[in-house]
Amino acid sequence: MRMLVFGRNGQVARALQDIGGEGVIALGRDEADLMQAGAARNAITANKPDIIVNASAYTAVDKAETDEAAARRLNMEAPAEMAVAAAEMGVPFIHISTDYVFDGTFEARLDENAAINPLNVYGRTKGDGESAVMNAHPGAVILRTSWVFSEYGGNFVKTMLRLGAERDALTIVADQIGGPTAAADIARAIIAIAGKKHRGAPGAGLYHFQGAPAVSWAGFAEKIFEIAGLSVKVSHIKTEDYPTPATRPLYTVLDCAKVERDFGVAQPDWRTELRRVFAALEKEGQAQ
Ligand SMILES: NC(=O)C1=CN([C@@H]2O[C@H](COP(=O)(O)OP(=O)(O)OC[C@H]3O[C@@H](n4cnc5c(N)ncnc54)[C@H](OP(=O)(O)O)[C@@H]3O)[C@@H](O)[C@H]2O)C=CC1
Ligand SMILES: Cc1cn([C@H]2C[C@H](O)[C@@H](COP(=O)(O)OP(=O)(O)O[C@H]3O[C@@H](C)C(=O)[C@@H](O)[C@H]3O)O2)c(=O)[nH]c1=O
Numbered sequence: 001m002r003m004l005v006f007g008r009n010g011q012v013a014r015a016l017q018d019i020g021g022e023g024v025i026a027l028g029r030d031e032a033d034l035m036q037a038g039a040a041r042n043a044i045t046a047n048k049p050d051i052i053v054n055a056s057a058y059t060a061v062d063k064a065e066t067d068e069a070a071a072r073r074l075n076m077e078a079p080a081e082m083a084v085a086a087a088e089m090g091v092p093f094i095h096i097s098t099d100y101v102f103d104g105t106f107e108a109r110l111d112e113n114a115a116i117n118p119l120n121v122y123g124r125t126k127g128d129g130e131s132a133v134m135n136a137h138p139g140a141v142i143l144r145t146s147w148v149f150s151e152y153g154g155n156f157v158k159t160m161l162r163l164g165a166e167r168d169a170l171t172i173v174a175d176q177i178g179g180p181t182a183a184a185d186i187a188r189a190i191i192a193i194a195g196k197k198h199r200g201a202p203g204a205g206l207y208h209f210q211g212a213p214a215v216s217w218a219g220f221a222e223k224i225f226e227i228a229g230l231s232v233k234v235s236h237i238k239t240e241d242y243p244t245p246a247t248r249p250l251y252t253v254l255d256c257a258k259v260e261r262d263f264g265v266a267q268p269d270w271r272t273e274l275r276r277v278f279a280a281l282e283k284e285g286q287a288q
Helices: 011-023 039-047 068-089 121-136 156-166 183-198 217-228 257-263 270-283
Strands: 003-006 024-027 051-054 093-098 141-145 169-173 205-208 233-237
Touching: 003 011, 003 039, 011 024, 011 183, 024 039, 039 068, 051 068, 051 183, 068 093, 068 121, 093 121, 093 183, 121 141, 121 205, 141 183, 156 169, 156 217, 156 270, 169 217, 183 257, 183 270, 205 257, 217 233, 217 270
Parallel strands: 003 024, 003 051, 051 093, 093 141, 141 205, 169 233
Antiparallel strands: none
């Protein structure tokens, strides 16, 4: 199975290359600059894949507030172009979306039928991307995930390890509750779904996939410091005491039953991968 992956250097794309092996053909912006209309389509036509995975995105949540055109291009227009090309070729398409499509005001697990209401440009462009992909390719799978971490790129775990090595106390928001999700777990989920779609499995549409147990950013930071053996005091603060350009949702705990039912993909415990990611960073001398 030839799996064409967009976003080569990103967290999920790198995990897909690590876990997926030879069948994964990953393209970076040097091979397909997704800011350019037609680049995605040309890459798909040239590579003749059996399945297409979009792991590229505009993920700088605060920067997106003042860079909406680029966020829209990467999070909506480029995925729509991929979906059109995939549908024309009759090839399955797997796209990744985010918990930030929700407003976080509903304090119960969110299933795939929950209404979206993004609070920021990133979430809005990702939500528009979901609709555009589904309209262009009704057989597509859209995996909504959250709080992605890995040994690669920039993420909350790496930020905490850097700050924790510099300071002995940090203030972290404790009223935003969600689910950290390891890029490696997302990659395994995508590979499992891809195999089934390639063999003609029927599942399509939105799917939630998030690590358990649910936790606040402050609770996540405490676990990171515990695993790293760093003694850092984490002061729990409210969102209003940590002003950021983009508003973030307060409660985005996702109900992940559908992806298990349709594709046999179980919800992972993020703490297992967090230990592995820390060990990998330590080995590279990047842990502190
Ligand atoms: N990070 C997170 O916490 C979460 C992410 N998601 C979603 O998961 C998916 C994967 O995220 P993640 O792996 O963290 O993303 P990253 O930010 O790690 O990677 C995104 C990739 O998109 C690529 N990209 C950006 N601009 C272009 C361009 N013009 N042409 C080609 N490629 C480009 C980047 O390339 P380059 O390396 O060259 O900049 C990068 O490799 C995305 O859909 C994201 O929205 C969902 C929930 C949480
Ligand atoms: C660094 C830092 C952050 N925070 C807060 C700010 C914010 O509310 C929260 C997380 O901050 P970050 O900016 O690292 O995370 P953020 O970029 O908001 O992460 C999001 O990225 C996109 C791509 C997604 O799709 C989401 O699922 C989510 O993972 O932690 C503190 O309270 N104290 C700190 O010292």
